[in-house]
Amino acid sequence: MFFINPDSRTNKDIPNLAVAYAATLYRSRVVDLNTMPDPGNRFCSEKENDYVLSVQSRSFGHARKIKEEILAKYPNGSVRTLKGILDVQCCYPFVTFDETLQINTPFSDALPFPEYSLFDSFETFLEKWQSGEWYYPLMTSIGCPFQCTYCMSRCRIYQTRTIDNCVDELKQAQGKWRIRKFCIMDDCFNLKKSRVLEFADKVKPLGMEWICSNGLRADLFDEEIADAIRASGCKHLSFGIESASDRVLGMIRKGETLAQIEKAVAIAKPRFDSVNGFFIFGLPETTLDDDIEILCFILKHGINAHLSVYVPFDKGMQVDAVFNGDASLCRKANVTASRTDQVLRWAERIGVKESSLPVFFKYACRLVFLCKFRPGLLPKQFFTLAETIYDKYLSPN
Numbered sequence: 001m002f003f004i005n006p007d008s009r010t011n012k013d014i015p016n017l018a019v020a021y022a023a024t025l026y027r028s029r030v031v032d033l034n035t036m037p038d039p040g041n042r043f044c045s046e047k048e049n050d051y052v053l054s055v056q057s058r059s060f061g062h063a064r065k066i067k068e069e070i071l072a073k074y075p076n077g078s079v080r081t082l083k084g085i086l087d088v089q090c091c092y093p094f095v096t097f098d099e100t101l102q103i104n105t106p107f108s109d110a111l112p113f114p115e116y117s118l119f120d121s122f123e124t125f126l127e128k129w130q131s132g133e134w135y136y137p138l139m140t141s142i143g144c145p146f147q148c149t150y151c152m153s154r155c156r157i158y159q160t161r162t163i164d165n166c167v168d169e170l171k172q173a174q175g176k177w178r179i180r181k182f183c184i185m186d187d188c189f190n191l192k193k194s195r196v197l198e199f200a201d202k203v204k205p206l207g208m209e210w211i212c213s214n215g216l217r218a219d220l221f222d223e224e225i226a227d228a229i230r231a232s233g234c235k236h237l238s239f240g241i242e243s244a245s246d247r248v249l250g251m252i253r254k255g256e257t258l259a260q261i262e263k264a265v266a267i268a269k270p271r272f273d274s275v276n277g278f279f280i281f282g283l284p285e286t287t288l289d290d291d292i293e294i295l296c297f298i299l300k301h302g303i304n305a306h307l308s309v310y311v312p313f314d315k316g317m318q319v320d321a322v323f324n325g326d327a328s329l330c331r332k333a334n335v336t337a338s339r340t341d342q343v344l345r346w347a348e349r350i351g352v353k354e355s356s357l358p359v360f361f362k363y364a365c366r367l368v369f370l371c372k373f374r375p376g377l378l379p380k381q382f383f384t385l386a387e388t389i390y391d392k393y394l395s396p397n
């Protein structure tokens with residue numbers, strides 16, 4: 001048996017942790033098409049007949065294609081999908097189709113430390129970890145009891161490893177692979193304050209730089225946590241902010257107020273090398289003005305921003321009723337539709353295709369940030385490009 005990690009076209013620098021744990025338990029190899037996409041059909045040259053795919057929502061299409069290719073070449077082969085250990089990573093759920101390989105080991109100290117050398121992309125990880133370019137991933141807990149309506153990590157049982165077990169994993173990776181930095185991958189790392197303080201205390205002697213790449217909760221963040229994690233080597237952190245409007249925060253059941261978010265950002269900014277916020281454009285029942293408020297918030301606080309566009313995925317989410325034709329929600333659908341029309345008309349005017357809008361928004365917002373706060377980082381070509389776009393689309397002549 002061997003495992004396949006399909007290409008998700010994102011997070012090339014982060015290993016699939018579910019498959020890492022599973023491969024370690026079974027001592028099986030992993031064909032990692034996410035970090036090492038080429039040659040894309042190398043799984044077919046294997047002499048095995050038992051394949052297990054680890055599939056996330058973002059790699060679903062590629063996983064189906066891989067299955068078809070395997071069965072076309074080996075009609076009697078077995079292709080299963082992995083179920084268990086982790087159900088979500090980086091906010092993307094793990095999904096299954098057809099037969100599964102179910103692993104019931106709970107997320108706890110009972111899991112072995114991931115043996116990444118089983119990945120065929122391991123040389124790439126090793127080089128990048130040793131140079132400090134990539135961060136070694138550390139998952140200390142999974143699950144989150146909060147109910148944020150847009151989030152695939154919501155309302156899940158919170159399961160933890162002990163802090164000692166996590167620190168032992170880091171010590172082993174430091175000794176065995178000479179990793180230099182690590183990042184916390186938890187869904188909600190600062191859920192329990194005492195646990196965060198214990199972690200900071202015990203990780204400090206390792207002398208490693210680390211970051212919280214997933215969003216922390218602003219309402220559970222304070223000066224004591226900030227000082228403790230900074231002193232232990234944390235250089236960069238992110239907050240899941242999503243919106244700059246109390247009305248929207250209420251609608252998405254964030255359980256936080258804008259005042260709490262602003263307070264957390266004010267505590268973090270002077271203490272950390274960089275502070276990032278995750279935001280979502282286009283949430284149901286929001287308006288273009290709400291999205292513009294997000295941009296104003298980013299500019300006002302001078303933080304880095306990761307901007308996403310809301311895409312309904314889970315039929316169980318209440319907000320999906322808007323997209324599923326519930327008559328009682330017609331008015332809300334109209335609000336969404338009129339806002340969409342507004343954006344589409346504007347995009348048409350400046351010559352941006354509808355399919356390119358999410359990417360366009362993302363880069364436009366990064367650009368706004370650079371112009372305002374880091375103009376020195378803009379390449380000279382940018383100004384030539386801006387001049388060309390202005391002449392072609394915006395100039396009155």
Ligand code: SF4
Nearest residue numbers: 144146148151153154
């Ligand atoms: S607190 Fe964070 S992880 Fe939990 S449901 Fe909300 S966004 Fe998701």
